[in-house]
Amino acid sequence: MNIINLIIKREYLTRVRKKSFIIMTIIGPILMAGIMIVPIWLSMQKTEKQEIQVIDESYLFKDLIPQKDFIDFDYPDISFVKAQETFYNSGYDAILFIPDNILEGGKTIKLFYKNQLSVSIEEYIGSTISKMMYNVLLAKNKVDVNTIRDAEVNSRFNVITEKLEETGKSKKTNTGLFMAIGIGGGVLIYMFIFLFGVQVMRGVMEEKTSRIVEVMLSSVKPFHLMMGKIIGIALVGLTQFLLWVFLTIALYSVASVTVLKNIDINQVQQKAEVLKVGADLNYMQMKNIEKPNVITAVWNDFKSIDIFTIFVCFLFYFLAGYLLYAAMFAAIGSAVDNETDTQQFMLPITIPLIFSFVIAQNVIQDPTSSMAFWFSIIPFTSPVIMMVRLPFGVPAWELALSMLLLIIGFIFTTWIAAKVYRTGILMYGKKISWKEIGKWLFYKA
């Protein structure tokens, strides 16, 4: 036991002290926090007020396009040609040209600019004018705007999904959030198995090609050497993951009290909404449906999920899935002499993993299908697929069966891999085939 601890310690320390590990540990959370913070921060940036010169040949919009704090419209009484000629001497940022036949449909309005306009300006102008035209067209055809409006408002509804428990209690669910958690967890497990499985393989190959392995084997059993490496690298992965979680949370909270200090989250959402649909046009205001703040809603849904169970299961599938594959990666590393030879052996082993990633898309659509059931039970695909299913709720017996099979699975692959490993690690200069590896399984130690 003492020996295997020594091996684990070496495998762990040499990796954790590597520059690449430290860089990855720092960059990961910055990226993740960035993904959360940057969009909010960007949307809060005050854009400079844009002065738009409107040349409206249809005479439908004069003085009617609503002004915003980031956009100003001016309606000078000049021709389009004149406006174009004087554009660079004027203080305007853009010319908005509306042709006279705009109502005939399928026409274009033009926006000329000096410096590239922001997407939000374009969107605002496009959607606002479209809405205005909609109303004009209704009026022109003598359709009562209020009728349409009522129909639109009254036909809106929210879908609320609730899980009805056997006890008769129901629980509000948020399918979108479940999908996000499921896919997120599945992807993380997939990446972890791949990244660190390959590290195990490289580590074994390094020992073999540098010929340290024979010295090592005169002191330790091959199985201990292999397991020491696998466990050591698992701890590296766990360390990296936990550091990421911790640093991301830390960065995010630091950012929210500094960068985002003055930001009212409601305001952010309102602004985003306004930009998107130009919805607060005064004279075409629709009745607002009462809507809870999206972020608080998500947070409430989040709390409704049994987050503790999911986290514990995540750690389990994270580690057990890794162990299942890591032993096989170690066996490959022991069988080959160089990196290029690994390809032919890696493919068959990674196929179940890639496959599970592919079918995850289907499973998420229907987490209770028989496909979802079977692939979340079979050890080779269960780490990813079960993770995808978990947020939607999985019966306890299925979870228990899946976990049990996964444990049996990794004991089995480790047992097989150990047989390949102890022969392969001392085999040099031989082109290895699957048949050859098959024979090794039956060698006596």
Added chain:
Amino acid sequence: MNILSAKNIVKSYASHTALVDISLEIPRQSIFGLLGPNGAGKTTLIRIINQITRPDNGDLYFDGEKLSPKHIHQIGYLPEERGLYKKMEVGEQAIYLAQLKGMSKNDAKIKLKYWFEKFEIDAWWNKKVEELSKGMQQKIQFVVTVIHEPKLLILDEPFSGFDPINANLIKNEILQLKKQGATILFSTHNMGSVEELCDNIALINKSKKILDGSVANIRKQFKSNIFEIEFSGNMMGFTNSLWTYGKLVDHTIDGELFKAQVQLSAGTKSNQLLEAVLPVVEIHSFKEMVPSMNDIFITKVNEVSNNK
């Protein structure tokens, strides 16, 4: 008592047999040479002694006890194809390897310091292995092999990769370790070093042991009673004077000087031969031709392959 005895070791792989009924006795505090052409089975035997592979049949005894994993700490092994973790620092790695042999971290540090100073490599303690020259790495490998003061040292081609100065340094260390009580099992193709160092040898060819015993005895056993006489004078007279004492097997002429190899007839003493030729020619030198280990090696190995 012998430090290691192997009894009737058999090992076969799927496609070939590596060892057939090999028995060895390695006396304590001696240097034992394990010889044989490439692919004879030496490495397999060494791996079996190191418990890296298990024999199909046969028993091994270490210091009188049946060989078991607890003896790992009393054996030091320097493989022929040897390496170190390239990205690891020298000192850290040496401590790690010493710990795997059962030493405490502190003991390892103290001992390593001693050896590193002795080999003048202490300046490299914090360097990564990949920054070192091959010879430097070999020194470190030697140090970590002997650091835990093993009772049995197994050295596979220990001198390969060393320049003559460092090879000599290692040779002296081996003799020194023997003096301190260690037994050395030593596998090599370098017959010169066998004659110089080994007390006993075993010759393995094609999975079988074909010769073993003390170096002195083996050489005596392979003596063919040939004497070389260097002389000036009349070659014809010399040949005639041999009479029944011996038979000329070979001769060379170097200007005025003749070199004749004469095989003594059975029952003839070397002095009688000398007396016979003394009156005829002028003797410059007279010596017995003892076969070198190299000759014995080649003779024995060829003998086996010719018999097949």
